[in-house]
Structures are given as C-alpha cells and as structure tokens.
Amino acid sequence: MVIVRQMREGRSMPAPAPSPLDLDILRASLGPSLLPPYEHGLGPAPWLTAGTLTWPAGESGLIMRMWAAWAPQLPPSALTAVRRTRHVVAIDVALIGDPWGAAARLHPLRALHPASDTVGLAAPSALRDVPAPVAVAAAPKGTLPDMRALAAAPVPEGIAIGARHDAAAGPALIALGIAAEVDRLHLALAGLDRALRARVVLD
Secondary structure (H helix, E strand, O other): OHHHHHHHOOOOOOOOOHHHHHHHHHHHHHOOOOOHHHHHOOOOOOEEEEEEEEEEHHHHHHHHHHHHHHHHHHHOEEEEEEEEEEOOEEEEEEEEHHHHHHHHHHHHHHHOOOOEEEEEEEOOHHOOOOOEEEEEEEEOOOOOOHHHHHHHHOOOOOEEEEEEEEOOOEEEEEEEEEHHHHHHHHHHHHHHHHHHHHHHHHH
C-alpha cells in the first residue's frame, strides 16, 4: 500500500539496477560502511539506491567543488565518493533505505548534466562479500581535502584518485584500480597525499 500511495503522489522509483561492475566499484570506493546493513541479504535496510554519475575530466574542478558542498548535507545513511581519472570525473553514491527520497537528494548532481548516470535500485544481496576485481587504498582524514588541489593532482594511468565522505567512519582519500595492482594503489595514494600537502603549503 505504501508503494501504491507514493506512486499516486508522483514519486517515481529509481532506474533499474546498476551492473555488477558498478557494484564492485561502489563497494571499493564507498568502503566498509556500505556492507553492514546488507550482510544478511534481507537485513534491516531492504532498499538500496546506488550507482555512479560521470562527467568529462575537463569538468573535474567544478564537479569536485559541488560534490564537497553537497556531501556533508547527506544523512548518515548516505555514502558517497568522488574520483577522477585522466579521462572522467565520477561521483559514486549509495542511499540506504527509502528509494523515493533518492531523487530529491540526487537532484543537485543531476542538475550538472552528467554524461552517464547508472544510479538505480540494487539488490541488497549483491553486496555480500565476494572476491572483486576492483580494489581500493584508503587513508582516513579529519576533513575532506581541498577540492582545487585534488582536481589538480597528477593521476597515474589506470588509477582513479579521489575522496570518500562517510559520516560514521569519517572522510578519506582513496585510490581505486584493479585488484591485481593493489601495490600501485598504495603508491598512488601516498603520492596523492604528498601532492595535497605540498599544495596546501604553497597556498
């Protein structure tokens, strides 16, 4: 009955489910806080709206600044990360719980006209721990990094660098790539941390 009432009120459901690769990337970029509500498949949170919005890399500065203003306004049940490669800038999101409120929360991002948008309903069971081809190196931080510095930092080929917002675990720097190159990810993360520190000193 709740679904019927909300549909009559004009609140539509999110798009169909993101792909398995989308979910592998989300599990890596958003970190361990994504999994506990879904550890048993039918846990305390029966809904998950998740996916990725992307823009050309040339828009990194604007998108990253907008993300840094948007992310702290999210409730603790929402997780998000921003990352950039040499070719694209992407925002990963996972909104745990009520899917009908997701469209309103995502509106500021969608107003930036992403080139692609895979955000939709995902099956909670898809997040169970399984070996994934995507890995992440993460460095917890007290605050989100300066987005101008993050947008200007060098990006190694085949790796995404960025930041994670997690109200429970706190913000973190991240480097994302294929699991077979996890050592490169840690090197990229260390290089990113140095580049951001140098930029702060220079500014």
